[in-house]
Amino acid sequence: MALVLGQNRVGIARSDNPTTVPNHPVARLMFYFDCICTVLQITDEYAARLRDYMNFYLLTESEMDKLLYFCWLFSPDELINKCIFLNDDLCGEYENGFFELSEITERLLVTDSLMIGNQQRRVKKVMAFKAIFLLKNYYIPIEIYKERLHIILLAMNIIMQERRRIAGVEGATETPIRTTNTSSCCIIL
Structure with a gap:
């Protein structure tokens, strides 16, 4: 369901605090992921x-792979104009800002839930951002790790195909399925 919010700008209140992010691509991706988790209210201990972008250097290789995957899964392309909005005016002097849905009064079309992967996510906050926010915290860092992300996605695809194949074998019926082979073969010696 989508909500159309009014045009009155009186009483907009930020629900965040300004922060400093280490200038490292891993820290920047972690900050992007943190922002998206704030919007989608992802609060589990693993996330x-x-x-924890201030301690980016503590990530293991496996955690780094998961971070890249989640950043790809929650890409701006999937979230822009649904729960994150390019809007310099709402950001003010900062590169981004969070707002409770009830606090947003500028005319925006906001969705109250998103389907990401196989999970339904409720949207309780929205994030406004300036273009520089995505450039610094998503597009440049993800470009640095694009080859690694490509390998991760290929591996995930292979795993998913294998799981579907195994599920297909386990879910096969007792009755054999007849197939007809219409191809022919000619061997020339």
Whole structure:
């Protein structure tokens, strides 16, 4: 369901605090992920480790792979104009800002839930951002790790195909399925 919010700008209140992010691509991706987790209210303990951008240097290789995957899964392309909005005016002097849905009064079309992967996510906050926010915290860092992300996605695809194949074998019926082979073969010696 989508909500159309009014045009009156009186009483907009930020629900965040300004922060400093280490200038490292991993820290920047972690900050992006942290922002998206704030919007989508992802609060589990495992995500907390991937959100701790001040301690980015503590991530293991496996956690780094998961961070890249989640950043790809929660890409701006999937979220822009649904729960994150390019809006310099709402950001003011900062690169981004969070707002409770009830506090937003500028005319925006906001969705109250998103389907990401196989999970339904409720949207309780929205994030406004300036273009520089995505450039610094998503597009540049993800470009640095694009080859690694490509390998991760290929591996995930292979795993998913294998799981579907195994599920297909386990779910096969007792009755054999007849197939007809219409191809022919000619061997020339």
